[in-house]
Amino acid sequence: xxxxxxxxxxLLADSVSRLLADHAPLTRTRRFAExxxxxxxxxxxxxxxxxxxxxxxxxxxxxxxxxxxxAALVAECLGRHVAPLPFVATAVLAxxxxxxxxxxxxxxxxxxxxASGALVAGAALAELCGARxxxxxxxxxxxxxxxxxxxxxxxxxxxxxxxxxxRLFMVHADAAGxxxxxxxxxxxxxxxxxxxxxxxxAELLPGSDDARHARTLxxxxxxxxxxxxxxxxxxxxxxxxxxxxxxxxxxxxxGSFQAVKHLCAxxxxxxxxxxxxxxxxxxxxxxxPAEAELYACHAKAHLAEVGSFxxxxxxxxxxGMGFTDLLGLHYWFKRIGLNRxxxxxxxxxxxxxxxxxxxx
Amino acid sequence: xxxxxxxxxEAFRAQLRAFIEQHxxxxxxxxxxxxxxxxxWQQELIEHGYAGRTIPRExxxxxxPPDILEARIIAEEFARAQVSPGLAGQGIKMLIPxxxxxxxxxxxxxxxxxxxxxxxxxxxxxxxxxxxxxLASLRTHAVLEGDHWRVxxxxxxxxxAHLADWMFCLVRTEPDAPKHQGISFxxxxxxxxxxxxxxxxxxxxxxxFNEVFFTxxxxxxxxxxxxxxxxxxxxxxxxxxERGMLGDPNNTLMRxxxxxxxxxxxxxxxxxxxxxxxxxxxxxKIQGRMLALRANDLRLLSAGVNDTPARLAGLVVxxxxxxxxxxLEALAIDALGEIGALYRGSPLLRDDGxxxxxxxxxxxxxxxxxxxxxxxxxxxxRGLGMPREPKLA
Ligand SMILES: Cc1cc2nc3c(=O)[nH]c(=O)nc-3n(C[C@H](O)[C@H](O)[C@H](O)COP(=O)(O)OP(=O)(O)OC[C@H]3O[C@@H](n4cnc5c(N)ncnc54)[C@H](O)[C@@H]3O)c2cc1C
Numbered sequence: 089x090x091x092x093x094x095x096x097x098x099l100l101a102d103s104v105s106r107l108l109a110d111h112a113p114l115t116r117t118r119r120f121a122e123x124x125x126x127x128x129x130x131x132x133x134x135x136x137x138x139x140x141x142x143x144x145x146x147x148x149x150x151x152x153x154x155x156x157x158x159a160a161l162v163a164e165c166l167g168r169h170v171a172p173l174p175f176v177a178t179a180v181l182a183x184x185x186x187x188x189x190x191x192x193x194x195x196x197x198x199x200x201x202x203a204s205g206a207l208v209a210g211a212a213l214a215e216l217c218g219a220r221x222x223x224x225x226x227x228x229x230x231x232x233x234x235x236x237x238x239x240x241x242x243x244x245x246x247x248x249x250x251x252x253x254x255r256l257f258m259v260h261a262d263a264a265g266x267x268x269x270x271x272x273x274x275x276x277x278x279x280x281x282x283x284x285x286x287x288x289x290a291e292l293l294p295g296s297d298d299a300r301h302a303r304t305l306x307x308x309x310x311x312x313x314x315x316x317x318x319x320x321x322x323x324x325x326x327x328x329x330x331x332x333x334x335x336x337x338x339x340x341x342x343g344s345f346q347a348v349k350h351l352c353a354x355x356x357x358x359x360x361x362x363x364x365x366x367x368x369x370x371x372x373x374x375x376x377p378a379e380a381e382l383y384a385c386h387a388k389a390h391l392a393e394v395g396s397f398x399x400x401x402x403x404x405x406x407x408g409m410g411f412t413d414l415l416g417l418h419y420w421f422k423r424i425g426l427n428r429x430x431x432x433x434x435x436x437x438x439x440x441x442x443x444x445x446x447x448x
Numbered sequence: 449x450x451x452x453x454x455x456x457x458e459a460f461r462a463q464l465r466a467f468i469e470q471h472x473x474x475x476x477x478x479x480x481x482x483x484x485x486x487x488x489w490q491q492e493l494i495e496h497g498y499a500g501r502t503i504p505r506e507x508x509x510x511x512x513p514p515d516i517l518e519a520r521i522i523a524e525e526f527a528r529a530q531v532s533p534g535l536a537g538q539g540i541k542m543l544i545p546x547x548x549x550x551x552x553x554x555x556x557x558x559x560x561x562x563x564x565x566x567x568x569x570x571x572x573x574x575x576x577x578x579x580x581x582x583l584a585s586l587r588t589h590a591v592l593e594g595d596h597w598r599v600x601x602x603x604x605x606x607x608x609a610h611l612a613d614w615m616f617c618l619v620r621t622e623p624d625a626p627k628h629q630g631i632s633f634x635x636x637x638x639x640x641x642x643x644x645x646x647x648x649x650x651x652x653x654x655x656x657f658n659e660v661f662f663t664x665x666x667x668x669x670x671x672x673x674x675x676x677x678x679x680x681x682x683x684x685x686x687x688x689x690e691r692g693m694l695g696d697p698n699n700t701l702m703r704x705x706x707x708x709x710x711x712x713x714x715x716x717x718x719x720x721x722x723x724x725x726x727x728x729x730x731x732x733k734i735q736g737r738m739l740a741l742r743a744n745d746l747r748l749l750s751a752g753v754n755d756t757p758a759r760l761a762g763l764v765v766x767x768x769x770x771x772x773x774x775x776l777e778a779l780a781i782d783a784l785g786e787i788g789a790l791y792r793g794s795p796l797l798r799d800d801g802x803x804x805x806x807x808x809x810x811x812x813x814x815x816x817x818x819x820x821x822x823x824x825x826x827x828x829x830r831g832l833g834m835p836r837e838p839k840l841a
Binding site: 089090091092094157329332333341343344346349350352353354356357358360361362363364365367368371375376383386389390393435438439441442447448 | 449450451452453454457517708712722723725728729731732733735736737739740741743744745746747749750751753754756758760761764767768821823824825827828829831832833834835836837838
């Protein structure tokens with residue numbers, strides 16, 4: 089019985105954290121966010137050097153062959169450092185789709201380049217969690233038509249695209265008939281966008297005729313967003329506690345006022361069980377298939393609630409400073425805010441959890 | 449990550465399941481502390497090592513080495529089968545571990561066996577009218593007179609004092625010492641002259657706790673655990689055992705499953721409660737929180753087995769667990785509408801009024817054993833390292 093992180097897992101999280109502290113301090117993230125850089129190439133290069141893009145890709149295809157718990161730990165680090173990096177689609181969803189639903193030839197073609205970081209992948213899956221503005225992609229005569237919104241890791245070289253029937257395709261960013269439009273979200277540390285398809289040539293991943301593949305991918309994406317929120321919320325809590333330990337009012341540090349201490353205790357009490365929930369949900373994706381989707385729904389929804397609570401409360405603990413751009417606390421606030429909305433709102437995830445249990 | 453307990457433990461689980469299957473029918477349906485059936489069941493559990501498992505044989509236990517996973521399997525399997533896991537009063541859950549920690553050899557021999565066998569029922573004399581959260585300001589005092597302590601004062605909220613044979617009690621023995629250093633931990637029979645127990649009725653409707661008055665109660669000098677003035681240390685160790693019991697997510701899971709059944713069964717306007725999207729949303733919210741606490745519990749279990757720290761994860765359980773449980777019961781009451789407001793004795797009542805009873809009882813557990821606010825102080829100060837409350841001299 090061992091429910092916890094192995095030494096290697098702790099080491100991985102520590103080294104990613106250190107790397108991000110060095111290569112993606114808030115000043116770097118600010119530049120990315122304010123200048124709307126397409127990609128932070130230097131930061132991407134740094135994480136590529138330690139093999140992050142190949143995290144979940146088989147060793148045979150140039151990756152490290154690690155599991156979803158490792159991926160979730162990395163996502164947590166990214167959230168903690170509000171890192172300006174593509175990860176969910178590039179390093180997890182696209183590689184897993186190709187690995188699980190691709191033909192041997194497709195695996196040989198895509199995986200080594202994804203693993204090496206030579207290719208950045210986006211993912212257009214949002215319509216499977218509720219289509220907006222009539223968006224949706226359909227296959228006609230072997231070509232894709234339609235529109236996909238809220239594409240993850242938008243500034244990419246290749247896209248994983250789900251059709252309305254939940255079949256999965258790989259599409260080159262420069263394919264004829266594909267047009268792209270960035271969407272600006274509150275969280276400028278990650279890129280989101282829209283794809284329009286007008287007879288675009290696409291490669292079907294043949295295994296995705298079984299719609300379970302797409303559903304499983306959504307579950308993976310949800311857990312990673314939950315993990316990202318966990319990291320961001322932990323960072324906000326830590327900053328609130330630290331700030332409360334230095335800021336003085338009425339001749340005392342504000343952290344000695346019980347009202348402030350209790351806000352911090354409430355954040356910690358809400359967040360600490362989320363750590364175990366995220367670990368469990370991530371582990372379930374790799375090892376407990378019967379529970380994986382249910383836990384993914386609940387991890388997504390519960391972290392969305394706790395994350396929002398902490399985003400608000402930690403900001404309040406900082407007083408007016410929290411509301412300014414000076415401290416940059418808002419980068420974490422917005423990171424949590426975007427995670428909450430992506431791949432299904434909390435309410436939708438809970439409704440799906442109920443469906444999974446036959447309760448509706 | 450490895451969530452399996454391994455073959456040896458699974459064999460232990462299988463053996464226990466077989467035992468419950470064969471003997472479960474002998475278990476009492478409700479715990480009636482003095483009933484022969486309850487005592488016989490307790491004795492059978494001890495013999496088979498499913499109660500008092502790690503208590504040394506010389507004190508009446510089964511004498512097995514401490515094993516966190518075996519303890520967990522025992523708790524899980526009795527809960528799963530909904531069979532009583534034996535007695536679990538303040539004597540067994542709090543005093544016995546405290547005696548094993550701080551008691552003298554003579555005290556262990558005198559008290560552990562009868563307590564374990566349910567022949568000696570205990571109550572906890574800690575709180576006083578003016579010493580609740582600020583327990584260390586307690587004023588009930590004991591003065592040494594020759595070979596006896598003479599105790600005077602009053603306790604309050606003393607659960608099961610009306611049923612108990614003995615009390616473990618905090619008294620002030622060093623009136624001039626700073627408040628935390630002047631306290632001692634005494635044991636005495638409730639039949640000692642000068643003790644008066646007056647029942648207090650709780651909002652649940654039972655007189656499950658009491659006021660206890662002491663007038664010149666004479667207690668033999670050696671009835672103390674630990675040294676004179678060490679009572680605060682002993683009491684705090686015991687409070688750790690108490691808080692460890694509160695907020696257990698495995699019980700919450702059983703109640704959650706019962707709530708799902710209730711919502712499938714009950715209808716309003718011909719529609720099942722589970723088909724009401726607003727109620728279902730609340731149900732799922734509670735499930736999400738519950739799964740987080742269950743995962744947290746696995747983390748604590750694992751930390752115990754592997755001797756790794758999980759400090760904050762442990763500190764939050766009482767606060768979050770008792771509040772979640774109260775809200776779970778509250779959802780059932782809301783879902784039941786008017787029927788949710790009925791109580792004992794009423795026709796139309798569902799499940800014997802257990803939802804209403806638990807809803808109120810868990811409000812009590814949010815308060816008892818350290819209120820939610822006190823838990824938040826602990827989380828902030830010990831968990832997050834924030835400044836301590838300024839203490840008045
Ligand atoms: C069901 C139940 C069973 C019990 N059983 C026993 C028993 O067997 N033996 C026993 O000795 N006791 C028992 N108790 C007593 C219990 O331990 C106390 O009720 C509890 O510790 C709170 O003390 P109090 O009731 O005096 O409340 P108070 O201390 O008066 O608290 C009142 C309010 O003030 C708040 N407050 C107090 N101090 C602070 C502070 N420093 N910061 C912020 N807020 C504060 C509290 O949180 C609470 O909201 C039981 C209580 C209950 C409810």
